[in-house]
Amino acid sequence: MENNYSEKPVDFIREIIRQDIASGRFGARVHTRFPPEPNGYLHIGHAKAIHLNFEIAKEFGGKCNLRFDDTNPAKEESEYVEAIKQDIKWLGYDWEDRLYFASDYFEKMYQYAIELIKKGKAYVCDLSPEEIREDRGTLTQPGKESPYRNRSVEENLELFKRMRNGEFPEGSRTLRAKIDMSSPNLNLRDPVMYRIIKKVPHYRTGNKWCIYPSYDWAHGLEDSIEGITHSLCSLEYENHRPLYDWFLDQLGLYHPRQIEFARLNMTYTVMSKRYLAELVERKIVNGWDDPRMPTLAGMRRAGYTPEAIRKFCKHIGVAKTDSVVDIELLEHFVREHLNKICQRKMVVINPLKLVIENYPEEKTEQLDAINNPENPEEGKRKIPFSRILFIERDDFMENPPEKFYRLAPGREVRLRYAYYVKCTQVVKDEKGDIKEIRCVYDPDSRNMYSDKKRSKAIIHWVSAIHCIDVEVRLYERLFLKKDPLDVPEGSDFTVNINPDSLKIVTGCKAEPSLADAKPNDRFQFERLGYFVCDPDSASGHIVFNRTVSLKDEWQKIKKFFSHP
């Protein structure tokens, strides 16, 4: 077993684990777990937790379990189990043979509950949910003890058995831990351990059970049963740790250590399952795997790579400070990786016809284009050039402002991998819209690699008779505001939705080599961004999703001009 936990710096969790190893607290063992509830899709915040748990196990020569925490049949479905497994695999992690379900422990938990009753530490309570709430007290006032708190062990045992047997209606009784109704920590005011749920069957155990353990009771047992050493969870469980410890101590069971860390928040993003589900249900996005979603499924479809996400997780670190990470950081790692691995292609999204008047009508040339300047070994390809081309409408302006140094009347620019062209004429239609532009080219300018700047601009193009039509889906951030939940009184986050978060553009012109693109193939469209072939593609109808744009100096300048 190769341990490599000597490098610095190290976060507070790894520091604690080092100490535990040094003191022999768990016999130098490290065993973590990722415990999702199968009630929704995994998002980038889960990626942080997955990364943390699996990487720590790897670093310390330990193991990490995948455990579905399926203790609430009302919310859980096997669809989510499968999606979650797929996402974790895609992210690059392997739970090997350690796939577990809390629902497999129900019988064991039940027996432990009986033990607790016998110790006089748990009782069946006949109070209604409302009555329990009223008796719980408030943040500043102690609670009131339940009138059923002092039932005999025998009666509790009998009642609990009848609860399991389904003799009581849903909501009529609970099993509660007998702790302290005046504890300043409200979690310790006789928390509910079991509730009766009869209306819905459990997706795995069906109707076998009609009592289900609550989180606080179940989670520590799950960790204990699996021999987990370090149970990593988010900050909101901090106040639950005394309870986690209490149950395990009362039962005298193997006792893992719970450590809390701050969950991930990102700008321009909502991260709770509730809101994500709402986006899906209200059809604001097209499903959980919509490329605008911060779900792993969405990011996969958007073209993000698992490598980039992992590197992001590594770099954000882990701490106890509530924080909001700039989404630019994620995008940075996506660009960084894609820049390395993507072959370049020329695609014109918003075509403008360009006619080279002095280029022979029938002539076609095959020009060399570099596949990936980051990796010369990927070689070159041929791209066809001819008299009529398409260029990006944005690359021409009739009345260019300062700092725009692309094509304009009388101006010369280089066509990437081809020639210099000079604009001689602008042709407009009846409405005055620019229909095409006419140019002359310099036949001697091909491959003049060392030619110093006859123009500052190089633009991309595609040959009109050779190109293929493709559909491009231009995705932008789903929300306009850094904090999408920052809304005026009485409205919800939909007021912050970006109305332009998806633009579907058909009739885009792509270089012919893209005809072979297969779903999930990733490319850089030169000067535009990174794109991935979408599974919606069919033969003859290829669809690309924009993963992320290239950084664009000109866009910045334009923005500066529009609001100085």
Added chain:
RNA sequence: UGCCCGGUGGUGUAAUGGUAACACACCGGCCUUUGGAGCCGUGGUUCGAGGUUCAAGUCCUCGCCGGGCAGCCA
């Protein structure tokens, strides 16, 4: 007016009592057949006030600010 947890450049994370570091973003500059990529540089004295110490972001005290907690959710 309760309990718990936090507070280091715009953002996130380091500094383990000894000259505040790294990344992203931003702004300059260099380079470039992608206004891409790459390279170089400018921003902070660590929430505030005291205290301990030769020495404090780090330890102590008191404030201030932020977050969490009153589901038979997790």
